Amino acid sequence: MIGGDGPTLGVVGGGQLGRMLAEAAAALGVEVVVADPTPDPPAAPVARDALVGGFDDPETLGRLADRADALTIEIELVDPGVLERVAEEAGVPVHPSPDTLRMIRDKLVQKRRLREAGVPVPAFRPVEDEADLLGAIEEFGEVMVKARRGGYDGRGNVPVRSREEAAEALDAVSGPAMAEEMIEFDRELSVIAVQGDGEVATFPAGENVHEDEILRETVAPARTHDEVRERAQSVAGDVLDLMDGRGVYGVELFEVDGEVLVNEIAPRPHNSGHYTIEGAVTSQFGQHVRCVLGWPLGSTALRDPVAMSNLLGDVETARPLTRGRSAGEGDPAGSDDPRPARLTGVDRVLATPGASMHWYGKREVRPLRKMGHVTVVPTEGEGREALLGTARELTDGLTFADR
């Protein structure tokens, strides 16, 4: 039943994911209130209200819970314990469950849980000190050292190719870590997996292109064999079995010699699923709203092949991403040279048939900050390759004006 005062979704985090969640919620008659430490975050203009307070602030999250019929998150930086407590006190459901958030936020715990359940993952081991890391290099050869907590868009991930690099890498991740065998993958894939009320669904596997460990493009369906795509969807389904609580999960995978390995899981709509807004019958954001409220899921079928390209702040002039810096509030390179975000070249995107501009409304641009994205669907039967080329070209043509 909808209507009356209509359900209100309380969302921890008010970034672009919250904004797109609010856009999708509106069509379904669902109001959104967000909570974010930043005043007037990207979701604010389309949310009923934007509360200002920290992701671990019981008072702010308590106010959010009091206003909501159900709680969810759009950023993992929330404190699961606080979330659990405020939901309980307000008597509202929270999805995904705080336990799942706890499990996912620690990359070592996440990977162990996956491995125990028989989900294919790269080999890994915990790293407490240099001896552990040297042991991992001994065992795996080249490794990726990952901070167990707080990594984001590649921050906290440091490749280590020799014993000599070990000490510096540990310095950079500064804290509890793990080491994973370095995977020479053929392709990076991702599957948006959906856990509803007694039903599950997976979107077709997309193919991701990363640079500096930041997602640049996604094309769907992934340009690989049917069996690999099906395997990726099936593994993503297995991952859902381990997740407690409803919601949309982004499952990133490596394709290696026709097999897939799970790289990482995000307990929320994911950048690599933005293509679903125009590309699929139901968007990942619409699905997330349905999930959290316990409503029936929509179709995850693709309507057409589709390509999505991220619009990042000042890619060309950006200094190389400092690895291992501690996480900020959801943006890489947070402190570099912010200036008012004024985007030029938009007309070309708008005038391109099948291209959709998404601008997140961020007031300031910073190097490699996610500022928006462009999605391209076919208008004259274009295939994936052409769509991806167009999406890339269009975002390359978008530039930020100088101050």
Added chain:
Amino acid sequence: MIGGDGPTLGVVGGGQLGRMLAEAAAALGVEVVVADPTPDPPAAPVARDALVGGFDDPETLGRLADRADALTIEIELVDPGVLERVAEEAGVPVHPSPDTLRMIRDKLVQKRRLREAGVPVPAFRPVEDEADLLGAIEEFGEVMVKARRGGYDGRGNVPVRSREEAAEALDAVSGPAMAEEMIEFDRELSVIAVQGDGEVATFPAGENVHEDEILRETVAPARTHDEVRERAQSVAGDVLDLMDGRGVYGVELFEVDGEVLVNEIAPRPHNSGHYTIEGAVTSQFGQHVRCVLGWPLGSTALRDPVAMSNLLGDVETARPLTRGRSAGEGDPAGSDDPRPARLTGVDRVLATPGASMHWYGKREVRPLRKMGHVTVVPTEGEGREALLGTARELTDGLTFADR
């Protein structure tokens, strides 16, 4: 250029059209402020702000203009003179132009203008008194008497089939009127026509099903010959030539013996264009935002055949629509039996592949009030007939709970 503080669109009217406009604007990075006499109107939860004040209130519209980079409307009840003045004082553009709004709001002036320009319209004549009306009956046979101003969803339209009905009809429309020959049409069509900055576009012709002169369903493309659809698009293009100011225009037409006649024009996104949200590459709301801001237009191509069915308040139990009642605030039968709007049967819509639920967030249901709509696109190659059947069936299955 977008960004910085981002353009803000000031919209007179905060109903469902304003709400869907705000949803579309958000993706483009455009903020929306609405003004409406009703506090907390449907657009409020997704608008940056909702000002409360009359459609002819200079103070409210002045505040709207001060906050906006461009002004537009989502309801024709605005006073064009006031709109013109506040736009001028604030130095912001307003689209469509107040002159066009003036011309369109008077059905007689609108029809004259169309006829003068050679656009095919039904025969008509002005009606000041009973003698005029009897003369029209003499000339045309059965006629439709239309109030020159304030009609909405069939209000102000009275069919007159004999001389004996003339006096009562004039009583019902109560004011300056016109009489039009009664058209025995084969089909009702509509074309959403788009006037951008130096470019125009038309969406493919949709086919409308009205009952009690309220739109019930639209299916696109219209189920008629290619030549008729093309003719409808071409006539809608001719209509644009008469419109001063950018924006989306809803052009309703009658199909008669393979020819088309223009019935009415709405200077804004139109109910019969809601199918474009899921059915077309660019939605009518996205196009309207682009138009008003002078941005390039998007593709008007259909992605698939599509059917849309309106969800009206209490169709079954509604008393017959009283003809000729003066217009209220955009809802027919405004005074009948309002009660809290609580909708049941939604799960079936949500669970139907390809169906999209749109709920406008109105707090109260009234007989025949437009409460939402359901759009259906194919997921397995369904044709128009099947889509229309599904859309109808789904909205028929939606019922409002008793108090």
